[in-house]
Amino acid sequence: EIVLTQSPATLSLSPGERATLSCRASQSVSSYLAWYQQKPGQAPRLLIYDASNRATGIPARFSGSGSGTDFTLTISSLEPEDFAVYYCQQRSNWAITFGQGTRLEIK
Amino acid sequence: EVQLVESGGVVVQPGGSLRLSCAASGFTFDDYTMHWVRQAPGKGLEWVSLISWDGGSTYYADSVKGRFTISRDNSKNSLYLQMNSLRTEDTALYYCAKIYGDYNYFDYWGQGTLVTVSS
Numbered sequence: 001e002i003v004l005t006q007s008p009a010t011l012s013l014s015p016g017e018r019a020t021l022s023c024r025a026s027q028s029v030s031s032y033l034a035w036y037q038q039k040p041g042q043a044p045r046l047l048i049y050d051a052s053n054r055a056t057g058i059p060a061r062f063s064g065s066g067s068g069t070d071f072t073l074t075i076s077s078l079e080p081e082d083f084a085v086y087y088c089q090q091r092s093n094w095a096i097t098f099g100q101g102t103r104l105e106i107k
Numbered sequence: 108e109v110q111l112v113e114s115g116g117v118v119v120q121p122g123g124s125l126r127l128s129c130a131a132s133g134f135t136f137d138d139y140t141m142h143w144v145r146q147a148p149g150k151g152l153e154w155v156s157l158i159s160w161d162g163g164s165t166y167y168a169d170s171v172k173g174r175f176t177i178s179r180d181n182s183k184n185s186l187y188l189q190m191n192s193l194r195t196e197d198t199a200l201y202y203c204a205k206i207y208g209d210y211n212y213f214d215y216w217g218q219g220t221l222v223t224v225s226s
Contacts, residue, residue, distance in 0.1 A: 001169070043202060043218065044216060046212055049207060050210070055207065089213075091211040094157065094166040095166070096142075096157070096211060098152040098153065100151045
């Protein structure tokens with residue numbers, strides 16, 4: 001099983017600031033990595049797929065980068081609605097796994 | 108509009124069985140692989156199982172292999188998860204999810220159905 005480790009566990013920032021979230025895989029997943037946003041009481045929302053492609057309707061302030069084992073989700077300028085939990089997910093094989101999540105909270 | 112509506116979640120004793128259902132609408136159901144993903148209360152996401160568009164291929168997380176069975180009925184636009192030998196650690200909100208295009212990422216999720224395994 002491929003283990004995804006996200007860091008930091010919690011990130012405290014203010015609106016307007018830049019957020020950088022990390023996801024590291026225990027072995028290469030090529031570019032087969034996605035990022036999701038989850039708000040309380042809601043299902044996750046797909047933001048980025050295949051490491052760097054924005055899903056339909058996702059604002060341009062969200063961007064993804066990386067390949068192999070190291071990946072980054074960047075939110076260029078935080079909006080109030082961006083404070084949530086973020087998960088990475090790999091699909092390099094059928095045994096799909098998620099990271100443990102990063103909580104992005106308002107400072 | 109794509110809709111996924113799960114049902115069947117209840118309180119069940121350890122060792123018991125349960126069948127979850129997911130009713131799909133707003134897309135061509137038999138074009139897509141479908142998945143179950145769960146989330147224990149206050150915890151992260153855990154992938155459970157997938158089934159190919161025709162039901163010919165199924166895969167399971169090690170944590171449920173041999174106890175859970177995924178199936179689908181394309182004539183009814185429905186996905187199922189038969190859960191046997193339930194354990195307390197199976198307590199979670201169970202989501203069905205549709206894949207994004209041909210990729211095993213998830214662009215639509217249901218609202219989830221809560222399974223509680225407790226004596």
